[in-house]
Amino acid sequence: MKKVFFMLALALTSTAAMAQSTRIIKGAVVDKNGNPLPGATVEATNGAESTTVDADGTFSLEVSRWLNTATARYAGMRKKTLEVQDGDMVFRLSPKFEMDWFVNVVSGVVTMDSYNFYTDVPNTTYSLGLMGGFLGKNWGGYTKLLWTPNSSFASEPAVPTVTIGATKRVFSFMHAYAGVGYGKVSGADKEEYYYSNPGGDILYKYVSNNDAMAFDLGVIFRIKNHISANVGISWVTDFDQKNFYFSAGVGYVF
Template sequence: MKKSILMFALCLSGMAAMAQSTRTIKGAVVDKDGNPLPGATVEATNGAESAVVDADGTFTLEVPRWLNTATAKYAGMKNKKMKVQDGDMIFRMKPKQDRTWMINGVGGYIGGGDLDGTIVFGAMGAYLNDWGGYLKLLFCVNEDFAERPAVPTVTAGVTKRLTDFMYAYAGAGYTSVNYDEYEYGPSYGPYSCDGAAFDVGVIFRPYKHLSVNVGFTCNTDLEDCTNYIGQLGVGYIF
């Protein structure tokens, strides 16, 4: 009898020790828009424990108490690792290839050089990913528009994702730098020459299909004339 009681006590103590060595984590696995991802798995990082997410996107998993992180996995999505916490753990997963195209209308203003105060308009298209690219065209409109052809500034370069809603870009291209001076006398009128353009800027994505572009372009003939163009653009992301 005493032996049976001793064995029972040992079993209870073993179960208590086991209970103290594990913990239960729970939460949900969703996409970036908050939709549940049934069938996803949540695994103990560097552990053998795992759970399959239910139809409503929730899960419950018993893991070792020493475990610090858990990882959610789903086909077509980037793995998401989170630090284990006492409350609900919400894994927000992103597609492995979150490609985005953008087109913007651009307006701006020239400061400095012979075209100080000139209004600029144009368009910008971009491919936004972790790394992407863009193409921008700018035209100037001034009081001598009839005499000066609106030769565009054309730039192209790379984009880089900084956060989920912000991208940086930088590039270079061709421009025509206009002068107010007369090259061969008054009868010849204003003239222009080939030059280089350099671009930097930031693209914001404040809402799903809305983009806002803030940019700065420097046009120069690399000798005597330099124009600085500040720009603001608004467009559509698809």
């Protein structure tokens, strides 16, 4: 009889020891918007225990009490590892190839190679345009169009400066961009002005509007969740004359 009691006590002790060596972790696996990801897997990091997430995105898994971290995986998503905790564990997974599209309204100042005869400084005007594209996790792309209205814009619309390029994430809130494209360079010189209009009332005169290359450089900022802003400079040149576009804009990320 004593032997039976001894064996029973040993069994109960072993069961209690086993119960103390494991724990139950529970929680949910969702996307970045909080939608459940049924079929995802949760596994003990560097362990053999794993489970499949239910239709409502929740899971429950018995693991070693000494487990420090658990990992969630789902097709097309980046895996996520969290430290094990007593409360609910929520794994928020992001797409492997995440990108955000944006559209900005842009305006700025243009400095042209045309001179005011009396002040001897380059002429300036303004520009309007649009900038749009996508911001990837690391790399992205964009297109920018800038118009410089002229005095007869209604009958002779200005040819836009068009640039296409790439974006590179620098910080979580900032992407650098660079690109190349096509535009028109406008310019005049004092000598041409002097012989074409000596003593007249016109202070400057454009004498060229040539095909040119455009080079772009700037940064795009992410402000909160759906607001974007950009600042930059575009250099338009036919390698004889040059125009500089200093621009800034604001828009929406979706």
